[in-house]
Amino acid sequence: MATSGPLRSPQREPIPIDARAADHLRYIRETMESAAEFTAVPGWGGVAMGVTALLAAFAASRQVTPRAWLAVWLIEAFVAVAIAAPAAATKAHRANSALFSGPGRKFVLSFAPPIVVGGLLTFALYHVGVLAALPGVWLLLYGTAIVTGGAFSVRIVPVMGLCLMLLGGAALFTPAAWGDAFMAAGFGGVQIGFGWWIARHHGG
Amino acid sequence: MAKSSTAHQERVQRSRERGSSLEAIRNPAREAVPADLDRLIHEHIRLGIVSALAVNRSLTFNELKALLKTTDGNLSVHARKLEEANYIVCTKSFDGRLPKTEYRLVAAGRRALERYLNHMEALIRATREG
Numbered sequence: 001m002a003t004s005g006p007l008r009s010p011q012r013e014p015i016p017i018d019a020r021a022a023d024h025l026r027y028i029r030e031t032m033e034s035a036a037e038f039t040a041v042p043g044w045g046g047v048a049m050g051v052t053a054l055l056a057a058f059a060a061s062r063q064v065t066p067r068a069w070l071a072v073w074l075i076e077a078f079v080a081v082a083i084a085a086p087a088a089a090t091k092a093h094r095a096n097s098a099l100f101s102g103p104g105r106k107f108v109l110s111f112a113p114p115i116v117v118g119g120l121l122t123f124a125l126y127h128v129g130v131l132a133a134l135p136g137v138w139l140l141l142y143g144t145a146i147v148t149g150g151a152f153s154v155r156i157v158p159v160m161g162l163c164l165m166l167l168g169g170a171a172l173f174t175p176a177a178w179g180d181a182f183m184a185a186g187f188g189g190v191q192i193g194f195g196w197w198i199a200r201h202h203g204g
Numbered sequence: 205m206a207k208s209s210t211a212h213q214e215r216v217q218r219s220r221e222r223g224s225s226l227e228a229i230r231n232p233a234r235e236a237v238p239a240d241l242d243r244l245i246h247e248h249i250r251l252g253i254v255s256a257l258a259v260n261r262s263l264t265f266n267e268l269k270a271l272l273k274t275t276d277g278n279l280s281v282h283a284r285k286l287e288e289a290n291y292i293v294c295t296k297s298f299d300g301r302l303p304k305t306e307y308r309l310v311a312a313g314r315r316a317l318e319r320y321l322n323h324m325e326a327l328i329r330a331t332r333e334g
């Protein structure tokens with residue numbers, strides 16, 4: 001004889017009610033984080049970084065020793081970080097979003113690995129005396145960081161990364177003397193152009 | 205002993221009072237949803253639509269579909285329900301030659317989401333305190 005009742009087990013593991021409600025809240029938060037494009041990429045900060053990169057390219061081109069040349073660009077890297085970090089934090093704060101939650105965290109986590117690789121390669125190439133490759137390597141890896149981080153950002157950000165990568169690729173296969181010009185074009189021109197666009201269209 | 209029994213009855217009574225509200229959370233598919241829990245946005249996809257629109261000025265049909273990882277039909281049905289409740293508005297236009305459907309959250313929808321969030325937080329508090 002067939003059973004008329006449901007076949008499921010009468011003893012189901014109960015789910016705590018607060019856990020269920022917390023699941024709903026977590027779902028809402030995660031959906032909001034995924035839906036909100038990370039707009040804390042600083043547009044005006046990018047413009048400022050571009051201007052300092054142009055100055056650095058000019059200063060670097062006048063250095064006579066590789067060590068001094070590298071020092072100029074390393075100082076510029078620190079200056080760029082000093083501009084970008086507070087600019088991003090200020091913009092995120094203005095937009096009422098936490099810099100290191102959701103899309104912001106994804107951006108930082110995707111952005112960081114190529115930058116770390118760039119640091120290691122700089123150290124290695126300096127020690128073997130292949131400084132001529134550095135402009136191409138830096139532009140390629142910074143561009144990669146922007147592309148990967150920009151996957152969670154407004155669409156223009158990965159486009160900027162792609163432009164930097166193209167310049168980096170070109171720098172690897174052109175005379176070493178053009179290195180500073182490529183750096184000026186990438187870290188200067190591209191950042192100023194895209195920074196201005198981001199500032200105008202994505203909240204500063 | 206009598207004291208213990210009274211305390212037990214009080215706990216049972218409190219539990220019953222919360223019962224209908226908790227039931228909707230335990231099993232959203234069942235009909236026993238209290239009046240104060242907004243059944244309309246309690247459903248998974250609809251809650252996703254409202255949450256996503258709460259942090260964007262507007263989202264297109266395709267953006268919502270990708271975000272919520274759902275199908276055209278499913279999204280369409282749930283968005284229509286939210287539209288009928290005046291929680292969201294839908295605008296149809298053309299992007300070049302391609303039709304574009306955009307959704308926007310309106311004040312009633314935003315208030316509904318806030319009420320829902322408050323409700324969930326209250327449930328968590330009530331359960332943990334009880």
